[in-house]
Amino acid sequence: MKQITGAELFVKALKEEAVDTLFAYPGGQAIDLFDALYGEKEIDVILPRHEQGLIHAADGYARSTGKAGVCLVTSGPGATNLVTGIATANYDSVPLVCFTGQVPTHLIGNDTFQEVDFVGITKSICKYAVMVRKREELAETIKKAFYIAKTGKPGVVVVDLPKDIQRAYGSDFYPKEIMVRGYKPKLSVHMGQLNKALEVLNHAVKPVFLIGGGVNIARANKEMTQLAELTGVPVITTIMGKGAIPTTNRLYVGNIGIHGSYAANSAISNCDVLFSIGTRFNDRITGKTEEFAGKAKIIHIDVDAASISRNIDVDIPIVADAKKAICALLEKAKPLEIFEWINEINHWKKEYPITMGEVGMTPQMIIQSINEMFKDAIVTTDVGQNQLWATQFLTIDENKQMLTSGGLGTMGYGFPAAIGAKLGNPHKDVVVISGDGGMQMNIQEMATAVVYELPIIICILNNGYLGNVRQWQEMFYERRYSSTCMRYRRSCEIGCNQPDHCCPEYTPDFLALAESYGAKGIRVTKAEEIKDALNRAKQNTKTPTVIEFIIDREVNVMPIVPPGNSLNDMIK
């Protein structure tokens, strides 16, 4: 049998796994792996400017293509810089395989230069973490990593590769299949439970579907839309579930949760059957759990048994993949006569829409313009107010996808994720909705976007504050704006709690910054300039375009359920 190095086997394994894009940053303990990749034509090796940007890019690539995102970094700081991205991706069930260089096995434990126990660091934030200790285990371990990352509830797998393993010669065999005895992803649907669920649904007077990210991950959007259409049951989504059915569909009610729509939250509070698929009933969607869907029988389908009856007690639990379960439901479901209930929900939708009014340049106007001008697009968001407005106002259908860090809520996610999304989908428009705070957390990736000639459109909603925290300080902490003003300078008065016309200049100048990287910069201060700016950005097909929207400094995300309250108690 042919003898090859571990590094050569690594490259062979990537090809066998059909990896076309590798997000990679070199270093001392990964140099052999990079050497094996040198001149490689089948794999596009992308060099971001920081490992955190790297892993968010791999995440954006994975979410937008459905394929596993693959990262390669060196040991020590290269690896630790991945940590936030690992937790981000794992929390939102994104399949990533992260290869990290490691010091040679005989030096492990000696406090060697750039040595960290990366498996130890990551095991609580990823699906599986493993160090390859023997050259003969390398092929099987890589196969296992891809299998575990992509199947069941997808997640992140870390493979730590000591340098001596990379250099050691061994077999060139790479397995086609693998069996892991402690890992059995659920492949079937329990028909008895499903029939029970249908029985309950068919007798419902006020039913709703509550759809989480599981349906988007299973790519069951078409089937979910059919199920809604067939049964006539209204659909509410979580942030991660948004787009499970087109937001323009008549049966779509809105998002649930502390910044959800009044109609959606009221429907949850008043429904008699809550049919939920692929959600973990996170605290941001339930509000006070004791009063959550208090009148309803709850059905819960989830691929992860540990997500069922954890936060909310469920009447009918079903452990299954969302797509398989929905397909099985489609065969047996029938139309429900629930006209009064639909009217009730439509009344709420009409009476209490989410709106920011028609005056000034509101985030709503900006996002609605994005809706109008980008029909076939991937939109990534950062975290905070920009994200919440996007989840409120963005329209999503089969041609549009939203990528957002829903579980971990990682600022700095949006822009690098867009780089990965654009690399994976070169023919789609990719738009970032970010805030001025989060944009600065991975701004260095502007260089990546420029050098790989990615015409991403970056919309910065600049209010000069870390807006979401500032909003909480305004509403619940007596306007004590502690460390949230981004225009603060040493010369400012201590204990300032409101913006005025003499606030110091914002730094950086995003336009000059964009230009210095070789990107295009546009500043928008008036509502009538929004569309023109977006249009100019769309015409720029060579470089990224940064559009800085100067928005009202103290604009809030409304409605809101105050902390600790039930979904019924929304401030409208």
Next chain:
Amino acid sequence: MKKRWICLFVENEIGVLARISGLFSGKLYNLDSLTVGVTEDSTVSRMTISLTSDDRTFEQIKKQLGRSVEVIKVVDYTDTPIHMKEILFVKVNHCTDADITELFRISKVYGAAVIDYDGVTVLLECTQTENRNDDLIALLKRKFANRIEIVRGGSVAVSYE
């Protein structure tokens, strides 16, 4: 709150113990004892875990253990007839003649053995259930306050069938 027993079959690999104990600490699950040893199959280790929790948390613990890739099987021993024993060493220092007589008497009642004795220090070994060992420790603490040293091994359990 109720006392629970779990028998856990895991891959016999470096780091698995850390992964399982980390799962308990990371999610604030209460852990009373955990023992681990290799089984008749050298690639498989078996853990006996005892803990105290409410029903809801216990269900979550079992599910969380079950979803770990390194875990092969989770068996709930809580309401299963099991043989369960824990090894306990108690060293009693500065013993008088009267103390020694008393210790021999206690060891007889509790089914413990005096396994070492140098004239002033007595070493007791007791392989009993966790509860029985608790009782013995309580008694010795009362009688020989501030001069005993205790080492507990944690329980191991096996089902009747």
